[in-house]
Amino acid sequence: MGEPLFDLWIYLSTTPLLGLTVTLAAYIGADALYRRTGRHPAANPVLWAVLLLCGLLWITGTDYGTYFEGAQFIHFLLGPATVALAVPLYAAVKRAARSLPAAIVAVLCGAVTASGSAVGIAWLLGAGEATLLSLAPKSVTTPIAMGVSDRIGGLPSLTAVLVILTGILGAVIGPPLLSAVGIKGWMARGLAVGVTGHGIATARALGVHPVAGAFSSLAMGLNGVATAVLIPLVLTLLTG
């Protein structure tokens, strides 16, 4: 690398502009790939943008703190975006009003199963405390899951990646699994993939059937609230 080019790198790597720009560029690229594959869950743009950026940080020897100085401007918007989730949740609740009591019970059972089984399996296999706490909120939509993880002493960034992987799993294995065991109603199917795979599965369900999509959004919203309330409560009870 020539002297002036090196000086430019030294200058740019210290401004927030670079971190912000590469984040947007990586996401736009990953999103284009996602569209090209017909929105296949395995081409999830968040996953690929994250992998791309991790690779870039590694190649350039940039530490995460320096990168985050720029990326924090995007990260900040997670808070207001979480608040904004109230709007689609309200729309889903209103649309599903007639089936709401059954849906709430089903989502509660699903929420307990999601956290309980993930933590239980990892614990049996000898995972450490940080992993267990980061796994607990993994079936909830990312902004809520990261908030919960942070609150209970997990690693929010690990939770973010686990949430995305869970969403992909839920979207890919959910529909064939439900068909195999004879669960055929759109409400039950939508709710099941929504609790397991939050926004990623909901995006998929919306493309399959409007009723499945509506119940998947409902499940995602209710599960977010249920999990955020239940996990700290259970932890408080367990630890005294």
Place this chain on the structure above:
Amino acid sequence: MLGYLTLLLVCQLIGESLAVVLAIPLPGPLIGMAVLFVIVFAADALGARGVVDGTTEAADALLRHLSLLFVPAGVGVVLHLALIREEWLSITLALIGSAVLTTLVTGWVMQRLGPAEPPAGGLDRSRD
């Protein structure tokens, strides 16, 4: 639009403040979401169409690219590579086992308790 974006921030501010002052173990933005839910519900019930539409417009603007907002935090996974290298097997099995169980439990409960549904099949888009 600007007014309703401010409303979202005000809700978050209320949420964060309540979480700290009342020592509620919930993320502040989630409490803010509950506050906004009540506001939208009340506006809809009172027939304040303008408030509902304005809030929806501001929320859509933020949620349209919601996925992008996870990226900076997701990259933070580079800080935990050692942990992942050590526990990848238990993490992987926990994710798969939990996804299977959660899907089955939720689907079964809804099928038992929910209203009778015609089986999925065909492309009946008329029942929305």
